[in-house]
Amino acid sequence: MRAHLGDQLVIESPATGAARRDGEIVGLHHEDGTPPYDVRWSDTDEVTLVFPGPDAHVHHPDHGPPGTDTNEAEPVPETAPQAGAPNPGDVGRRVAVERRRHGLSRGEAARRARMSPDYLAYLEEHPADPTVATLIRLADALGTTVTALRGAGVDTPPGQGHALLHPHLRDLTPEECRTLLSTHGVGRVAVTTPDGRPAIIPVNYEIVEDDIVFRTAPGSAAAAAVGTDAAFEVDHMDDASSQGWSVLAVGPASAVTETAAVRRLVQHAHTAPWAGGKREMWVAIRPVRLTGRRITPADGQATTGH
Numbered sequence: 014m015r016a017h018l019g020d021q022l023v024i025e026s027p028a029t030g031a032a033r034r035d036g037e038i039v040g041l042h043h044e045d046g047t048p049p050y051d052v053r054w055s056d057t058d059e060v061t062l063v064f065p066g067p068d069a070h071v072h073h074p075d076h077g078p079p080g081t082d083t084n085e086a087e088p089v090p091e092t093a094p095q096a097g098a099p100n101p102g103d104v105g106r107r108v109a110v111e112r113r114r115h116g117l118s119r120g121e122a123a124r125r126a127r128m129s130p131d132y133l134a135y136l137e138e139h140p141a142d143p144t145v146a147t148l149i150r151l152a153d154a155l156g157t158t159v160t161a162l163r164g165a166g167v168d169t170p171p172g173q174g175h176a177l178l179h180p181h182l183r184d185l186t187p188e189e190c191r192t193l194l195s196t197h198g199v200g201r202v203a204v205t206t207p208d209g210r211p212a213i214i215p216v217n218y219e220i221v222e223d224d225i226v227f228r229t230a231p232g233s234a235a236a237a238a239v240g241t242d243a244a245f246e247v248d249h250m251d252d253a254s255s256q257g258w259s260v261l262a263v264g265p266a267s268a269v270t271e272t273a274a275v276r277r278l279v280q281h282a283h284t285a286p287w288a289g290g291k292r293e294m295w296v297a298i299r300p301v302r303l304t305g306r307r308i309t310p311a312d313g314q315a316t317t318g319h
């Protein structure tokens with residue numbers, strides 16, 4: 014018997030052939046993929062060391078349905094290809110991007126997600142099909158959503174999952190709001206355009222000394238925030254667990270014109286504006302009011318993927 018990281022170990026009843034238990038192989042103890050394995054069981058989410066018996070077989074997700082390719086000797090994928098750059102699948106690529114965005118090593122991210130660092134390395138560097146339970150743990154560890162890691166719902170707005178049976182809505186403290194804002198990313202600035210029309214513009218933003226800063230082009234709709242009391246909103250929603258939060262910052266907006274200040278902003282920016290083009294005008298919003306809300310399950314309510 015040989016296995017890959019991410020394969021499924023299925024234990025069947027000798028009498029009926031029906032699956033009695035199954036789990037995801039999250040750790041290998043031999044380079045050739047032979048037993049024993051660290052297995053995360055789907056019914057308990059616990060990881061145990063398993064020496065498979067005659068009633069067990071390995072299902073390779075990429076090689077056919079359960080019951081095929083069992084116990085056959087197959088080459089085991091290495092942590093990274095021997096030649097050329099790694100060719101990660103979309104899920105692994107998104108996991109790696111989120112992990113680096115939070116400044117986490119693979120070891121720390123694996124610890125937070127309660128999985129083997131070897132499995133996380135395999136997931137990031139190879140096409141893989143992790144279980145929903147694995148994706149939920151990764152999303153929670155990386156502060157993102159299962160939908161985002163899968164890349165699904167790109168053309169649909171978030172929040173289409175089922176509402177919690179007993180949701181708990183609470184106000185966030187200003188300090189909690191600052192912490193959530195400091196993750197950077199994409200937020201929305203509300204402005205009144207020169208023609209008097211309201212507009213909400215998504216922008217890539219940074220937090221610099223408590224100011225919310227973003228780049229735009231002179232004369233753009235987002236530039237209309239300068240000289241006004243602007244509203245800026247950022248949020249995060251997880252369809253898999255039907256939870257989320259939002260933060261609203263309100264304060265005066267001004268253009269950053271001092272040469273040294275602009276240079277520092279350019280040097281320390283986490284990302285370039287996704288919209289592309291020449292966007293050399295920096296706008297800073299200094300929050301004077303921070304409010305936010307978070308939706309979580311009421312005490313005792315379990316959350317599952319939908």
